[in-house]
Amino acid sequence: MPIMKKIYKAHILFTKEKDHFEVLENGYVAVGADGRVIAVSARLESLECKDAEVIDFGNKLLIPAMNDMHVHAPQVHNQGVAMDLELLPWLENYTFPEESKYADVHYAERMYRRFLHTQWLFGTMRSVVFGTIHTESTRLLMKLYQEAGMGALVGKVAMNRNCPDALCEDVEAAVRGNEELIAEFNRPDALVRPIITPRFVPSCTPELLKACGELANKYQLPVQSHLSENVSEIEWVAQLEKESTSYGDAYNRYGLFGQTPTIMAHCVWTHGSELELMKRNGVMVAHCPTSNFNLSSGIAPVRSFLDEGLRVGLGSDISGGHDLNMFRMLVYAIQVSKMHYQLDHGKAFLTLPEVFWIATKSAGSFFGKVGSFEPGYDFDALVIDDDILHPEEYSLLHRLERYIYLGDDRQIVHRFCRGQEVPEPASMEDSGKRIS
Ligand code: GUN
Numbered sequence: 001m002p003i004m005k006k007i008y009k010a011h012i013l014f015t016k017e018k019d020h021f022e023v024l025e026n027g028y029v030a031v032g033a034d035g036r037v038i039a040v041s042a043r044l045e046s047l048e049c050k051d052a053e054v055i056d057f058g059n060k061l062l063i064p065a066m067n068d069m070h071v072h073a074p075q076v077h078n079q080g081v082a083m084d085l086e087l088l089p090w091l092e093n094y095t096f097p098e099e100s101k102y103a104d105v106h107y108a109e110r111m112y113r114r115f116l117h118t119q120w121l122f123g124t125m126r127s128v129v130f131g132t133i134h135t136e137s138t139r140l141l142m143k144l145y146q147e148a149g150m151g152a153l154v155g156k157v158a159m160n161r162n163c164p165d166a167l168c169e170d171v172e173a174a175v176r177g178n179e180e181l182i183a184e185f186n187r188p189d190a191l192v193r194p195i196i197t198p199r200f201v202p203s204c205t206p207e208l209l210k211a212c213g214e215l216a217n218k219y220q221l222p223v224q225s226h227l228s229e230n231v232s233e234i235e236w237v238a239q240l241e242k243e244s245t246s247y248g249d250a251y252n253r254y255g256l257f258g259q260t261p262t263i264m265a266h267c268v269w270t271h272g273s274e275l276e277l278m279k280r281n282g283v284m285v286a287h288c289p290t291s292n293f294n295l296s297s298g299i300a301p302v303r304s305f306l307d308e309g310l311r312v313g314l315g316s317d318i319s320g321g322h323d324l325n326m327f328r329m330l331v332y333a334i335q336v337s338k339m340h341y342q343l344d345h346g347k348a349f350l351t352l353p354e355v356f357w358i359a360t361k362s363a364g365s366f367f368g369k370v371g372s373f374e375p376g377y378d379f380d381a382l383v384i385d386d387d388i389l390h391p392e393e394y395s396l397l398h399r400l401e402r403y404i405y406l407g408d409d410r411q412i413v414h415r416f417c418r419g420q421e422v423p424e425p426a427s428m429e430d431s432g433k434r435i436s
């Protein structure tokens with residue numbers, strides 16, 4: 001029996017199953033000294049822990065924290081910029097020039113602190129993050145996450161073709177940089193760990209993809225990349241990797257497609273053998289609805305992914321996406337699925353409990369036991385004070401729905417990651433500035 005640390009009392013809502021919310025009015029969650037949930041119950045007596053301190057959040061809501069499963073920290077300066085281009089010209093004209101600036105660690109520090117602060121504001125306690133090719137700036141980003149007490153899988157980006165010289169790194173240097181970060185950060189159960197990050201097939205020679213696969217295998221590290229986002233990109237990959245039967249197969253041939261835990265952003269055009277391979281290999285999809293709108297990439301068939309049993313999470317994909325607020329990402333995911341439903345009535349649109357489950361328990365499984373309040377789960381939680389949203393007029397479920405649709409960071413009054421309260425991280429700028 002773990003040592004009891006604290007009991008939190010509030011209106012508790014979470015999604016153990018994907019089609020409905022667990023709702024505990026004036027419920028209790030007991031958290032051990034290791035930051036993990038011991039028990040959740042509607043009644044204090046049933047927790048059998050009379051001596052533990054009870055922290056009463058009164059009429060507030062207690063919900064699992066958000067997970068951003070695909071985000072580019074070094075694109076924060078471009079948030080809301082160049083939203084009228086498709087993927088390939090957008091990368092060349094805006095994204096690559098911005099990422100080149102991260103050779104300068106001082107610039108990186110200012111931007112990375114801004115980025116983390118915004119994630120904190122919106123209650124995102126875990127992320128799967130792209131850095132840049134720069135080892136020093138990526139180390140800094142990892143240290144900032146550690147310092148903040150927020151969880152992250154952080155990737156030093158691998159790229160060596162079809163990019164400006166400033167973002168091209170030879171294979172040996174890429175391996176060396178990765179191994180430095182692995183030596184420093186790869187601890188079992190650490191909140192901040194490295195993830196192998198080939199940018200996407202067009203940016204990586206076969207030698208670099210092979211080296212990435214070997215690193216993932218040697219150190220048993222997870223992998224992230226982009227997959228089947230845009231039609232021109234997919235045609236380009238077919239030309240570059242002629243022997244592959246699909247874009248996904250190009251990763252698979254190098255051990256980068258589920259040989260270790262793998263998450264692929266977008267999958268807008270994934271179908272047929274690529275989908276089968278993802279299923280077989282347990283590859284998770286990071287669905288990024290705002291990015292898919294902004295870069296005019298298309299509509300990912302998330303209902304089909306769920307029907308096929310694929311694992312799915314949600315990503316902001318800053319700065320293809322413009323919004324770091326993951327609650328709004330839930331709304332966008334629902335809305336885009338309703339557009340899809342209008343095109344194909346055979347595929348029902350996504351509902352709120354389904355999308356909440358995708359964003360919390362389903363996404364959280366990439367980090368271990370994260371995203372639920374069931375016993376054994378990391379206590380990653382947010383306390384929501386929705387007093388300005390007239391809570392007295394609504395059921396608890398509608399209060400949560402209204403918070404998701406209408407709320408923002410100002411209603412998040414406590415944030416926890418693995419049982420620890422996460423205070424506001426230091427920024428180098430006026431932290432009064434809110435980016436919503
Ligand atoms: N494909 C390769 N790089 C990127 C990127 O930075 N953002 C998005 N959305 N897609 C990519």
Ligand code: FE
Nearest residue numbers: 072226265317
């Ligand atoms: Fe991306």
